[in-house]
Amino acid sequence: MSGEDGSGGGGGLMGIVRTIVPDFVRKRFALKFLIVLLVMGLAIGAVGLVGTQQFSDHTRNQTESEYSGLAVQESNLVEQWLESNRLSTRLASSSPAFAGQDRSRMSEALQSQMADVMTGDVSAMHLVQRTVSGYTFVASTGSQRGNSLAGTQRSWFMGHDFGGVNDVAVSNVYRPSNSGSPVVGLASPVNGTSDRYLLVEVGTTNIAGDLQGHDRADGGFTMVVNETGSIQIDEKGVTADYDASDDETLGNYGDQRTVDRALSLSDDPSGVISSRTNGDVMDEEYAVGYSQIIVPGSDDTWIALVHAPTDVLFGDVQQVTQFGMFATGGAVLLMLFIGAVLGYNTSSSIDRLKGKAQEMEEGNLDVEIESGRIDSIGQLYGGFASMRDSLREQIDEAERARKEAEVSRAEAMEMSSYLQEKAEEYSEIMQAGARGDLTQRMEPEGENEAMDQIAKDFNEMLTELEMTTGQLKTFAVEVEESGRSVQQSAETVRDASEQVADSIQKISDDAYDQKERLQRISEEMDGVASQLDDFEDDNPGVDFGDSLDSIRDVAGMIDEAADLAEDTMSESENVAGAAEEQAAELNEVSSRAEELVRYAQYLGDGLNNFETEEEHEFVFQTGAGGPDPAPGPDGDGAGE
DSSP states (O other), rough: TTSSSGGGGGSSHHHHHHSSOOHHTOOHHHHHHHHHHHHHHHHHHHHHHHHHHHHHHHHHHHHHHHHHHHHHHHHHHHHHHHHHHHHHHHHHHOOGGGSSSOOOHHHHHHHHHHHHHSSSTTTEEEEEEEOOOOOOEEEEESSSSBBBBBTSSGGTTTTTOOTTTTTEEEEEEEEEETTTTOEEEEEETTTOOEEEEEEEESSSHHHHOOHHHHHSSTTEEEEEOOOBBBBBEEEEGGGSSSSSGGGGGGGOOOOOOOHHHHOOOOOOOOOEEEEETTTTTTTSOOEEEEEEEETTOOOOOEEEEEEEEEEHHHHHHHHHHHHHHHHHHHHHHHHHHHHHHHHHHHHHHHHHHHHHHHHHHHHHOOOOOSSSOOOHHHHHHHHHHHHHHHHHHHHHHHHHHHHHHHHHHHHHHHHHHHHHHHHHHHHHHHHHTTTTHHHHHHHOSOOOHHHHHHHHHHHHHHHHHHHHHHHHHHHHHHHHHHHHHHHHHHHHHHHHHHHHHHHHHHHHHHHHHHHHHHHHHHHHHHHHHHHHHHHHHHOOOOOTOOOOOOOOHHHHHHHHHHHHHHHHHHHHHHHHHHHHHHHHHHHHHHHHHHHHHHHHHHHHHTTTTBBBBSOOOOOOOOOOSSSOOOOOOTTOHHHO
C-alpha cells in the first residue's frame, strides 16, 4: 500500500505491481488492506504449517529412531541370552563324567551341571548316544533315558555336521511335549568322544519376560520370529495385561511382508515401519520396529519385532501437529481479527477525512477536522486542519491583496495615462531632434522620477550633441580651408622641386660634358709630355726640365678636375633624383589635400542640416603634451 503516493516512483517493483493490480483495487484502501491481510494470513498459515510439519517430522523421526533402538536392544538381549547359554552348554559338555560308561554317574553329573553351571532358564539336560540304529538317550535329568530321539522334537540336531568339539548347535524354539513349555535346544559334542552329545533345553519364558515392548508403549509387545515367520518368543505370553490365549509362541506371524522386508535389508538390519494395518497382528493401526538377531550355531536368522499402536507411539507427534495447527490457525485468526479492526478503523478515519477534504474542495473552509488519534492518521487530520486554516488565511490575504491591487490598478492606470502623454510629448521632441533640430528640450514636471531622469539625460545629451555638432561645423570649415592651403603649398613646392630637378639635371649634363673635355685635354697633355720626352731623348742637348714637369702637373690637375666634375655629376644626379621623389610625394600630398577638402565639404554639408543656436569653436590638441584649450566665457575648457 505504501508506494501508491508519489514517493515510491514509477519504476521497479511498485511499477510492476501497479501494472498488475486492477484500478478498482488500487482506489480502495479497505480492499487493499483486506487483500494484504489475506496474503499475510496465508503466509503466516503456510509458515506455521511448514514449521509444524517440520517439527512433527522431527519428533516422528526421533520416535522412530528411539523405537528402532528399542528393537536393537531387544535383539541384543536375545543374542546375549543365546550366546550365554551356548557358552554354558559348551562348558558343561567338557565334563569327564559324560565320556564314561557309568550311567548313574552321568545322571548325577547332569544334575550337578544343571544346578551349578547352567543358567536358571535350563529346563532339561540330556546325554545322547549315536549308534548304528540311531540316537538314544543314555542319561537325562528327566525320564527319557533309553528312549530314542527319532520321531520327537529333539531329533532336530540328528545329522548335524559339527565343525569341531567347540561347535554348539542351536535349534529353533520347540515344545518337548504337547503340553510342555517352549524351549531352545543346544547340542554340543562331549569331550573325549565322537558319538556322544550333550543336549540342553533352555526355556524361553524368562527371556520373554525380559522383553520391554509392553513397557515402552501401552498395548505394545515384542515378538521374535524366524525366517519362515514362526514365532519363537512372544512377550504377550508372560505379560499380565494379556491372557494366556494371547500367547502365539510357535504360531505363524500374521505379517510375512514385514518379515521379508526385515530380512531383505542387509545394509540396514534394523528400522521402523511406521504404519501397518493387519488384523492378524493387531486390531488397530500399529508401528513395528525390527532388528535382525544372529543365532550362534545356526544358519537361521531371527528377527526382533517390537509392536505398538500408532496412536500411542506417535501420540506426541499427533499432539504436536494438532497444537501447531491450532496455534497457526489461532495466530492467523487473531492477526485477521486485529488487522480487520485496525483496517476498519483506519479506513473509516480515512473515509471521514476524504469527506472533509471534499467539502474543503467545494469551498467550505469552516468544516471541522478533528480526531482523537495520535498516530499517523491523527497527524494527517492535524495536517489537513492546518492546511484548512492556512487556506483560509491565504484566501483572506488574497482578498486584501485583490483590493489593494484594484487601488494600485487605478493608480497604475492614472500613471499609465500620464506616462503615455509624456511619452508622446517626449517622442515628438526626440523626432525633432532626430530631424536635426538640436534646440529642442524636454521639460521635467516632477510627477515621475524616471520620466524626469529621462528628460534630464536627454537634455544633457542634446546639449552635448549641439556643442559637438557646432564644433564639427567649425572643424569642417577649418579643415576645408587648411586642405586648400596645403594643396596650394604642395603644388607650389612641387613646381619648385621640378624646376630644381631640371636645373640640376642641366648642371649634371654640363659637368659630364666638362669631364669629357678635361679628359681629352689631359690625354692630349700626356701625349705632349710623352712627345717631349721622346724628343729630349733623341736630342741629348735639349732639356725641357721644369717645363715638362709643369706640363705633367697641369695634366694631373686636369685629371683631378675631371674626377671632381664626375663627382659633381654624380651628386647632381642624386639631388635630381631626390627632387623628383619630393615632387612625387608633394604630388601625393596635393592629392590627399584635395581629397580632404572634398570630405570636409561633405561633412560641412551634412552638419548644416542640424539646427543649433550658435557655433562653437573647435579646439585641437596636438597630443597629451599639447596646450590646454582656452577657457570659454562660462569657464569650461572648450570655449564657445
